[in-house]
Amino acid sequence: MAMLKIVLIGGGSVNWTPHLAGDLFLAEELRGSRLVLVDINPSAAELMQRYCRRLAERIGTGWTVDVSGLDAALDGADGVCVSISTGGYDAMHNDVTIPERFGIYHSVGDTVGPGGISRTLRNVPVFVDIARRMEKRCPNAWLVHVTNPLAQLTRCVWRASSIRCLGLCHNFIGTQHLLAKYLGAEPSDIFATSVGVNHFTWLKDITCRGRPVADRLTLRGYLEYEARKRGQPLRTGTTDDAVAQATGEDQVPRYLLNFVLYERFGAFPAGAASHVAEGLPFFLNSLEAIRRHRIHRKGVLPSRPDAAERARREIVEVIEGRKPLPEPERSADQVATVMAALCAGRTSQIVVNLPNEGQTPNLPRDAIVETWGVMSWNGAAPVQSGPVPSPLVGMLQAIVAEEELAVEAALTGDRSKVIQAMLVSPLVVDKDRAAELADALIAANLKWLPQFAK
Numbered sequence: 001m002a003m004l005k006i007v008l009i010g011g012g013s014v015n016w017t018p019h020l021a022g023d024l025f026l027a028e029e030l031r032g033s034r035l036v037l038v039d040i041n042p043s044a045a046e047l048m049q050r051y052c053r054r055l056a057e058r059i060g061t062g063w064t065v066d067v068s069g070l071d072a073a074l075d076g077a078d079g080v081c082v083s084i085s086t087g088g089y090d091a092m093h094n095d096v097t098i099p100e101r102f103g104i105y106h107s108v109g110d111t112v113g114p115g116g117i118s119r120t121l122r123n124v125p126v127f128v129d130i131a132r133r134m135e136k137r138c139p140n141a142w143l144v145h146v147t148n149p150l151a152q153l154t155r156c157v158w159r160a161s162s163i164r165c166l167g168l169c170h171n172f173i174g175t176q177h178l179l180a181k182y183l184g185a186e187p188s189d190i191f192a193t194s195v196g197v198n199h200f201t202w203l204k205d206i207t208c209r210g211r212p213v214a215d216r217l218t219l220r221g222y223l224e225y226e227a228r229k230r231g232q233p234l235r236t237g238t239t240d241d242a243v244a245q246a247t248g249e250d251q252v253p254r255y256l257l258n259f260v261l262y263e264r265f266g267a268f269p270a271g272a273a274s275h276v277a278e279g280l281p282f283f284l285n286s287l288e289a290i291r292r293h294r295i296h297r298k299g300v301l302p303s304r305p306d307a308a309e310r311a312r313r314e315i316v317e318v319i320e321g322r323k324p325l326p327e328p329e330r331s332a333d334q335v336a337t338v339m340a341a342l343c344a345g346r347t348s349q350i351v352v353n354l355p356n357e358g359q360t361p362n363l364p365r366d367a368i369v370e371t372w373g374v375m376s377w378n379g380a381a382p383v384q385s386g387p388v389p390s391p392l393v394g395m396l397q398a399i400v401a402e403e404e405l406a407v408e409a410a411l412t413g414d415r416s417k418v419i420q421a422m423l424v425s426p427l428v429v430d431k432d433r434a435a436e437l438a439d440a441l442i443a444a445n446l447k448w449l450p451q452f453a454k
Contacts, residue, residue, distance in 0.1 A: 004344065005079075006030075008035060008081050010038075010083040012047070013048070013083055014308055020081065020333060023330055023337075024336045024339065025055060025063050028061070030061075032062040033063055034063065034065075035066070036068050038070050050319050051315050052065040055328065074134055074141075076137070079141055082130060082143065082144075086123050089304055092119070095114070098444060099114040102430065104429070105290060107277050108298050109300075111198065112200070112278050112403070112426075113426075114425070114427065114428065117438075119149055120403075120407065121448075122449065123147060124153065131157045131163040131165070142338075142380075145166075152403050152410075155367070156411060159411065166338070167352070171270045174272070178255055179268075182217075193371075195388045196370055196388060197369055198368070200395075200399055201269070202265075202388065221259075254296070257273035273295050280395070349372055349383070351372055354369070356382075361386070361387050367404065372385060398426050405417050406418075415438065421438075422437055
């Protein structure tokens with residue numbers, strides 16, 4: 001039975017910590033281990049400590065939960081998980097709204113395009129600092145993270161330190177569940193090869209119970225599925241008529257774009273349309289295009305902080321006994337699965353973000369790609385996934401180039417690299433204003449950019 005020390009940086013998060021901690025507590029291989037919460041807000045960490053202790057007691061697998069400063073937490077750690085957002089909601093809001101002044105309409109703004117570049121610049125110094133502290137205090141521990149932009153932050157750790165790092169996203173699992181519902185199957189019945197980069201990953205060779213399903217993944221079929229959910233059969237008519245009937249003008253069908261793209265490219269994008277669209281600027285190049293393709297724009301203020309405050313109040317109510325503790329169950333996130341494999345030896349195969357060692361042969365070597373990987377005591381071994389389908393290669397190469405330049409800019413504080421990342425980015429259409437856009441985002445973020453404060 002493993003008795004490990006797992007560190008959660010960003011442990012005061014009311015959004016991430018409850019289910020990440022719950023997943024760890026439910027992992028039988030990790031019984032009796034210790035969770036250490038670290039956060040720049042000590043009161044938030046202490047609140048989550050109280051909640052997690054109640055959760056651990058309820059599950060009954062012998063975990064202890066402590067709060068500590070970063071260095072003490074890292075001393076002798078077996079595994080380190082990071083879930084942070086440098087600059088918080090105000091900075092995220094700037095990532096979305098500043099590009100709008102330049103005619104760029106993000107649907108999420110946390111991975112690619114000006115918003116993703118901006119977020120990279122803020123988070124990279126924090127990740128590199130964590131990794132360098134780990135080199136001194138827990139050099140054999142893996143850094144496992146769920147922080148966006150996932151690929152860039154995984155890449156910076158491999159480039160700037162000796163620490164091994166991987167990134168985890170639940171988009172594959174979400175898409176697997178969607179396909180299972182659509183096909184009338186269980187998620188475990190669905191299998192596909194994963195190729196691409198985070199938030200622009202494509203599934204090929206999709207099977208259900210071992211049988212190919214290519215001929216069943218049609219836009220018309222998806223519209224019929226959505227119509228059934230609304231309790232009425234799909235009428236005949238144009239595709240636009242069918243979309244309106246199946247989804248309603250007031251609803252956003254999360255996977256409509258996925259089926260459109262599957263019919264065009266023969267590969268199915270992982271994740272909902274709001275992430276996928278940011279790799280395909282045609283769908284975001286105007287507000288009219290966004291409406292026409294029914295792409296949901298997530299936004300930041302005030303919805304996200306309001307949701308976080310509601311979650312915080314619910315946690316307080318649980319701690320104070322005014323509300324029952326939710327029934328513990330495993331979430332879609334894979335942090336506990338990875339920790340049980342890397343730290344306790346339970347071999348697992350999951351979709352993971354790791355450096356390209358040839359598992360995706362037509363993308364650049366060492367770029368962070370999202371493919372299947374085998375997790376075990378021996379580390380994380382990527383599974384050969386084959387090439388990206390030829391119609392998608394150019395788009396993915398452009399995204400990788402943008403991400404590499406953003407990481408270089410964040411590591412060096414080189415303004416010219418920020419501008420080059422903007423110039424390469426498919427979302428930046430007006431290249432003549434790339435320098436002006438870069439300067440606007442740097443100025444808005446300067447207090448979180450020590451590498452630029454020279």
